[in-house]
Amino acid sequence: MRKVLSLLALCVLVSACGRMRDDLTEAPEPIGNFLMGYNITVANDPTKGPFSRDVTNEEWKAAVEGAIQNRLGRYDGDAWFHVAVGVQGYVVAMPGIPLIYSPKSVLVIGVTFIEDATQSKLNEEPIQMTVFEPCCTPILGSGLTRSREEQIDGLAFNAARAIERYMREHADQFGGVPEVLEDDPTIIEGAVSLETQTEVPQEPVN
Template sequence: MRSVVAMMALAVLTACGGIRDDLTERPDQIGNFLLAHNIVVANDPQKGPFSRDVTDEEWKEAIQSAVQDRLGRYEGDAWYHVAVVVQAYVAAMPGVPMVYSPQSVLLVDVTFFEDATQTKLNEDPIRLTIFEPCCTPVLGSGMLRTKEEQVEGLAFNVARAVERTMRENAEWFGGVPETLADDPTIVAGDAHNDAIDQIDANSTN
C-alpha cells in the first residue's frame, strides 16, 4: 500500500507541474488592469466536516501571496482593487484510500473595484468554489499533503479562479471578454446558492 500511495503521489506532482509553471510565463494583458489593493478577509469562516483547523491569518497570508504573485504580473495603466472573502473551507484530514477520502475545498466571494471611480465592478459578490489542483479522488489530499500544502494549493487556485473571472469579464477592465475551457477545480456559483452543501458533498468519495 505504501508503494501504491508513493506512486500515485508522484503522478500527482508530475501532473501539477504544468499548472504551476504558468506563473513563469508573461501573461496576455487583461485590458488596462493594474493591481492596486489586494484585500483578503477571513473572519472565522465556516469549517466543513472532517477538516483540519486553519487560522484566519493562514488563509489571509496564503491567498494574498497567491493573488499578488499572479495578478502582480499585469502591467496596465489603470488601478483596480481585488477583494476576496473566505466563507467556508475543508482542509481534508487523511482518510482510508478507496473507502473514504475527504477532499479539500474552499468557498470564497470576490469583488472588483475600479480605483479611479471608487465603484464596484460587480454589484453582487462572485461566489467561487475552489478545489485543490491535481488532487486524486482515490486518496484525497489528506493522504498526500500537509495542512500547509493544502492551504497553499487552494490559495494558488483561488488566484487562478480570480484571474479566470477577470478574463471572462474583461470588459470591466477595458478588454475583450474570453470564453475559457471548463476547469473542474474551479466552479463558479451564485453568491446566494447554498454552497455549504457542496462542501458536504465533496467531503466523501
C-alpha cells in the same frame, strides 16, 4: 508491482502540479487595462466544514493574498483595480479511508472588484467561487497525500486561478475582450455545501 504503480502515479501528479505553477514565471497576456492596486483578503471566522483541519484567519489571509499577488501582480496595464476577497468557508481534509471515505479539500470565497479611478464596485454583490485543490490523486484524498500547509497553499493557489479565469471571461469589465475558456472541474462559480465534500474531484483541465 503495486508499489511501483503508486510511485509512478505520484510522479505524474507532482509533474502536473509543477507545470501548472510554471505559468507564473511567464508574462501573461493582458486582461484589458488591468493593473492590480490593493489586494485585500478578509477571513472572519469562515465556516469550517466537517472532518476539516483547523486553519486560522491569519493563515487564510496570508495564503490567499500571497497567491493573488503572485498571479495578478504580473499584469502591467494602465488602469488600477482593487481586488477584495472574503474567505467564506473551507474544508482542509483530514486523512480518510481510501475507497470508502476520502474527503476532499475545498475553499469558498467571495470576490469584489473595485475600479480605482471611479472608486466604484464592478459587482455590487461578491462573486462566489468554490475551488478544490488543483492536484489530487483519483483515489486518495489530499488528507492522506499532502500536509496541512500544502493543502492550504493549493487551495489559495487555485483561488487565485479562479479569480484570473473570471476576469478573462469578463474582460470587458477591465477594458478588454471576454474569452471563452475550457471548463475546469476544480473551479465552480457559486458556493457548494461543505457538508457533501467527501469525494475526490476529477483532475483539473490545464
